[in-house]
Amino acid sequence: MKGNVLVVDDDRDSAEVLCDLLISRQNDAVAVDRGDTALQRLDEGDFDVVITDVRMEGMSGIEVCQKVRASHPDVPVMVITGQADVETAVAALRAGAWDFVTKPLNADHVMAAVARAVDHRRTRSEVRRLRQALAATRPIKEIIGDSPSIRAVTELVGRIADGDATVLITGESGTGKELVAQAVHSLGPRKDEPFVAVNCGAVPANLLESELFGHVKGAFTDARRDRPGLFIQAGRGTVFLDEIGEMPLDMQVKLLRVLQQRSLRPVGGDEEMPFYARVVCATNRDLESEVDEGRFRQDLFYRVNVVTIEVPPLRSRGSDILLLAHHFLKRISERTGKAVTSISPDASRKLLDYDWPGNVRELENGIERAVALARMSEIQVDDLPAKIREHHSTRLVIEGDDPSELVTMSEMERRYVRRVLDACGGNKTQAAKVLGIDRRSLYRRLEERSRD
Template sequence: MLCVEDDPAMGALLVKELGRRGFGVRHVRSANDALAAVEVEDYDAVVSDVRLGGMTGLELCERLVARRPELPVILITAFGDLDTAIAAIRAGAHDFLPKPFELEELAIRVTRAAELRALRAEVRRLREGIVTPAGIEEMIGEHATMQRVVAMIQRVASSEAPVLIAGETGTGKELVARALHARSPRAAGPFVAVNCAALPEALLESELFGHTKGAFTDARAPRAGLFVEASGGTLFLDEIAEMPLALQAKLLRALQEHTVRPVGSDREVAFDARIVSATHRDLESRVADGEFRDDLYYRLNVLQVRLPALRERGSDVLLIANHALKRIAQRSGKPVRGIAPEAARKLLAYDWPGNVRELMNAMERAVALAEYDDVTVADLPEKIQAFTRSHVLVAADDPNELLPLDEIERRYILRVIEAVGGNRTRAAEILKVDRKTLYTKLKSYGWRPSDPPLGAPPT
């Protein structure tokens, strides 16, 4: 638990006495320190004095409830009048305890708060379990590429083998992961997700494998880690390509042994979770470049679900856009009914580097700006309005304009790279060349994976 008390003596007393009663307690002296603490560590409850220097305990409670609604806050104060109690309730406090109080009473209330949080987490997990079976139905699309994805999900969901979901940013990889979990024999278990790119290496290791009390600064209480928390269910490792090399070795061992070693511990802890990972990177190229372990790649890529880019799905663009428009218009109360023909042509012509997520954002903007019953071109983002597709010149009427064969090859290769969003493995498949040959040619053209797609509007 987290204790917020600006009086050092009172804070030390709470740490000592609650620690004697079995609680792991971290003491901070200001509301700002408390807000920073909950961003980097998980707590079962927060106990805060109302009267603090600077931001008050009531203001802190409001911010904590807004950021972490599942985290119970207990407010204590020497000014236990009715107005303060009402203000605490309005701020979202779980409990209110006036001074002076018995430490045993505080311990009881903290225990109840922690139990309530655990109960809320279980209810949330059960609700997610009810919602997630609709995952496939939420994958709107009639194009053959999406029908193959749906068929693949149905085929591999019942397997225990690891699944790698590949696809560009915004194609719906977590939606696929949830659909796999919901249709698996583990559907009644937890679905636990972590973004490997969102945390620094040390924190990611602790998040995945857990840690012991005192393993590092601020490790006030032991933590099981996500591998153990996902036991009986599915662990979803999003953005797996961003995992540091040193941590990749530890992940490989965990997958091989089905055990993890918490940070600071000398013993292994068993887990039983199915591993589903996802990436928008070309993992084969990262393996070849020495940025990802080949043995880990083969361990994760037993089964693969490849999501098509939105530009590969033809008229699915309009299908998704209309579905999003109706839902957003209904939610906002605006009488927007459809998409004007010229706006629809713009949507179909655009390359959608952000895929479905970008399309949803574009429709949100369009509905907000719409002045008529239908979305017009003027309601679309400027980059969609201004977009022009690149073309490859392979012939001309004037012989002086005809290009050398190597220049035609260069332009065509770069056009294919553009069409597949920079995925060298997919481009090599289309061009019917090995990936090493393609990589050599791209280097000779001065192309880099970070370059924007050809034909994209300037930023």
């Protein structure tokens, strides 16, 4: 199989010999005499294989391996070593070399190795192409919502998607932080590269470092081979560090260093390697108070908090609740084949009044359950989970100007009475005083409230 080969060697004569050999066997070949030039050429042209000498002025062949592996993980690198130089060969393989050839070069051996490498590279590219084609048929998950607070989020995502700045996404559980992280990835130039997510709270503390930064063979008992970490696997895509607030303090120190230097060292390794992925973090904790309480490093907080996206809780998004409910309704009934197409006005009212501690995820689950229970094509109050059905709203401020959201005077009064009573710790005398009514009127209002 003929390929396009990049030869890296500071000895012009041997580079020329190798190029002539490759070209005589129907390959294309280009020679450069420095590692950094090679990396530039890789960025510009479509090479199938890199063949590099080891000892060179500036960047060594081993470094070339590491850098190519990080920046162009599809392109195999072959290293030219001296015949008896086993150590270099091993170092090269550790650094991610695909193969090595020994000097003096044997034309047939070299050509067979090149053919294997070209084949390997074409297969990988094909897999990648198919994966991308598949991704393209899967539409980017849309962020549903029309409220000012969610529009502010999507507008901000649009503005920062093109850049490289580290992003911190905050918000209560279930508000859509991961969805926002995916939007940052898929609206920018990294969209065809991997989006790699890791939940920092779910990976055992002792494995997190190797998960993120990889390890070399022998770094610990189970490390039977080199394994690149997620930062490298993400290539030029995005690493999503979910629940970063759960990261142990010693890991925070290491992450800070990696983010500052834009390079990392696999566990047990002694070579630094650069990484090219964008880092997006999310947390449902209040990181500033975590900093105050010494659970999160302040320097790391500043480092990840370059751009912050605050995803608002669902209860402050007004009639987005109904937009989302209908969105999920459509999706779920399509998936289950059950023709439930609408939500009754009373059930809609209940959805709007509820305070959604579990946010969008709770709404999605609620609708899923309601579809399963629905006896008609319309969801009724009875189909909703008890928590939602029986909830008495205490919302005093209603955002948005959708008439279906607005409530009567007596409903507002009822909510206010309840809020004041709560604030007074249930003390009715005190509550009556705050409300400026006598105790008897307060009792009467409370009875009215309990009648429905």
